[in-house]
Amino acid sequence: MRPFYYLTLLLLLFKLSISEEMEYRSNFFANILNTLSSVLFALLTLQVFFLQTDEIGGWTFEQVLVLLGVFNALDGVVEMVLRPNIGRIVQHIRKGTFDLILMKPVDSQFYLSFRHIVFWPITDVLLGFGLIGYAAVSMGIQVTVLNVALFLLMFGMGVLTLYAIWMILMTMSFWFVKVENLTFLFSSLFETARFPVQVYKGALRLLLTFVFPVAVLTTFPAAAFTGALTWRDALISLLVTAVLVTVARLFWKTALRYYTSASS
Amino acid sequence: MKTLWRVYARSMKVHWAILLEYRGDTLFYMIGSFIYPLVTLAVWLAISAGGEVGGYGQRDFILYFLAVLFVARLNGAWDTWEIETMMREGTLSSYLLRPSAFIHWRIAENLVYKLLYGVLMLAAWMIAWPFTDVVHISLDPGFLAVVIVAILLASVIAYMFQYCLAMLGFWTTRMLAIVNLMEAVGLFLSGRIAPYSFLPDWVQATQSFTPFYWLLGFPVDVITGRVSGPAVWSGLGLQVFWAVLFIALYFVLWHRGLRKYSAVGG
Numbered sequence: 001m002r003p004f005y006y007l008t009l010l011l012l013l014f015k016l017s018i019s020e021e022m023e024y025r026s027n028f029f030a031n032i033l034n035t036l037s038s039v040l041f042a043l044l045t046l047q048v049f050f051l052q053t054d055e056i057g058g059w060t061f062e063q064v065l066v067l068l069g070v071f072n073a074l075d076g077v078v079e080m081v082l083r084p085n086i087g088r089i090v091q092h093i094r095k096g097t098f099d100l101i102l103m104k105p106v107d108s109q110f111y112l113s114f115r116h117i118v119f120w121p122i123t124d125v126l127l128g129f130g131l132i133g134y135a136a137v138s139m140g141i142q143v144t145v146l147n148v149a150l151f152l153l154m155f156g157m158g159v160l161t162l163y164a165i166w167m168i169l170m171t172m173s174f175w176f177v178k179v180e181n182l183t184f185l186f187s188s189l190f191e192t193a194r195f196p197v198q199v200y201k202g203a204l205r206l207l208l209t210f211v212f213p214v215a216v217l218t219t220f221p222a223a224a225f226t227g228a229l230t231w232r233d234a235l236i237s238l239l240v241t242a243v244l245v246t247v248a249r250l251f252w253k254t255a256l257r258y259y260t261s262a263s264s
Numbered sequence: 265m266k267t268l269w270r271v272y273a274r275s276m277k278v279h280w281a282i283l284l285e286y287r288g289d290t291l292f293y294m295i296g297s298f299i300y301p302l303v304t305l306a307v308w309l310a311i312s313a314g315g316e317v318g319g320y321g322q323r324d325f326i327l328y329f330l331a332v333l334f335v336a337r338l339n340g341a342w343d344t345w346e347i348e349t350m351m352r353e354g355t356l357s358s359y360l361l362r363p364s365a366f367i368h369w370r371i372a373e374n375l376v377y378k379l380l381y382g383v384l385m386l387a388a389w390m391i392a393w394p395f396t397d398v399v400h401i402s403l404d405p406g407f408l409a410v411v412i413v414a415i416l417l418a419s420v421i422a423y424m425f426q427y428c429l430a431m432l433g434f435w436t437t438r439m440l441a442i443v444n445l446m447e448a449v450g451l452f453l454s455g456r457i458a459p460y461s462f463l464p465d466w467v468q469a470t471q472s473f474t475p476f477y478w479l480l481g482f483p484v485d486v487i488t489g490r491v492s493g494p495a496v497w498s499g500l501g502l503q504v505f506w507a508v509l510f511i512a513l514y515f516v517l518w519h520r521g522l523r524k525y526s527a528v529g530g
Contacts, residue, residue, distance in 0.1 A: 030438060030441050033441070033445075034441065034444060034445075037445055037448050038448055041448045041449070041451065041452050044452055044464075045451075045452065045457050047464070048457055048458050048462055048463060048464070049307060049308075049311060049458075051462070051464070052311055052317040052318060052462065053311045053317070056307060056310055056311060057310050175288075181289040181290075181292045181293045181296070182289075182292065184292070184293060184296050184297075185292045185293075185295065185296040187296075188296035188297065188298075188299040188300060189296070189299055191299060191300050191303050192299065192303050194303070195303065195306075195307055198310075199306050199307050199310045200306050201306075201309070201310075204306070
């Protein structure tokens with residue numbers, strides 16, 4: 001519709017979140033601690049696997065490290081934008097305040113997706129990129145412009161896909177009222193993204209490439225960075241993203257049609 | 265004793281009704297919790313594709329992680345999140361007015377879900393029995409009795425550990441941060457990542473000194489037959505130790521905490 005309008009709105013919401021968060025500065029340290037401990041244990045876990053082998057699904061330790069960095073960055077995005085918003089939609093529906101949102105002169109999906117942004121998990125994103133950088137240095141790969149551009153493109157597709165999946169889950173909360181369990185289901189499924197999709201065999205790999213596309217989320221961006229991405233994979237990434245974003249949008253529209261106001 | 269029995273019967277009926285109401289969510293929750301062990305299993309299968317590693321072949325890994333699935337479902341506890349919300353929103357107060365202690369209400373909920381999970385998973389295990397011998401374990405009654413006791417003790421430890429953590433909410437608003445840290449440590453130390461013998465030596469050295477192995481890894485090792493003989497008995501002894509410790513800790517924390525607690529909202 002009006003892309004600039006939404007971009008300014010997004011920036012505004014982001015600024016608002018920063019000023020909100022400045023009230024809770026100790027959250028920053030809590031977050032740093034959380035981030036560091038989760039990365040530490042992820043590394044220890046990898047160590048346990050690599051004590052027994054030199055490669056998992058054809059990926060070396062450093063390559064999996066890049067993937068872990070991508071995973072961490074995406075996890076940061078979830079904590080910043082996706083998780084803070086999903087819980088609220090149910091409350092809006094239950095309390096009837098959802099009607100007020102439908103009345104606002106912005107797209108309801110946009111508003112509900114981005115109204116509440118939490119700033120501090122940005123440490124997860126930064127640490128994720130740090131890990132990627134560290135792995136790049138210890139592998140000694142040539143970082144070229146093409147490499148980085150391809151990585152950023154694939155990473156962007158990962159973020160979009162993540163958003164679409166999350167949006168579909170969020171829309172499901174029209175029917176399943178205890179949303180904690182939806183987010184729990186997502187977090188569990190997201191765990192599959194910690195490892196390259198090559199780890200999974202047969203039908204499972206297809207499932208994780210096309211249905212719950214963890215391949216698009218972490219495998220392809222990491223492969224793009226280490227130079228192992230094939231054109232076929234890049235194409236799959238673009239296609240899956242396009243389909244999922246469209247499905248998420250249509251699903252939202254359908255759900256809205258079924259929505260009948262509660263109370264007030 | 266008789267009144268307590270009635271309290272449980274009544275509370276469990278209520279929780280069962282709630283469970284049925286949210287059956288979709290319950291199912292989601294159950295499926296969701298299966299994924300992490302299956303992911304880890306997939307990694308181990310990929311690693312051991314070329315042959316046995318560390319004394320475990322593909323079939324051993326499958327049995328191990330099926331046992332993890334089984335035990336983890338039966339020792340789950342989610343009280344920290346629920347109690348944190350209740351403390352924050354002040355709804356805890358109304359439960360404090362009830363004639364029986366709050367923990368009985370919580371345990372009743374926990375039991376209802378575990379009964380359902382237990383029956384479902386036992387049925388699944390039995391259905392799988394004729395199709396694949398990966399799931400075959402010894403059916404010796406003595407062995408099965410030990411397995412059941414180990415799982416029961418594990419779930420007592422896990423539950424009381426979680427409940428004690430929840431009690432910290434009386435003193436700090438950062439209770440969930442502590443819980444998250446414990447989860448991360450537990451993931452690594454309880455045997456969810458790998459059988460205990462795969463963990464680095466320094467981790468194995470701490471085995472007896474943290475509760476984590478005893479609330480998951482130990483019953484799993486008993487089921488898969490990796491722990492046997494006298495080690496089983498000393499293991500059960502350590503489990504009893506941890507269970508008693510956390511129960512005692514609960515009494516202290518609950519009574520101190522209540523004195524500290526002042527309700528907000530309602």
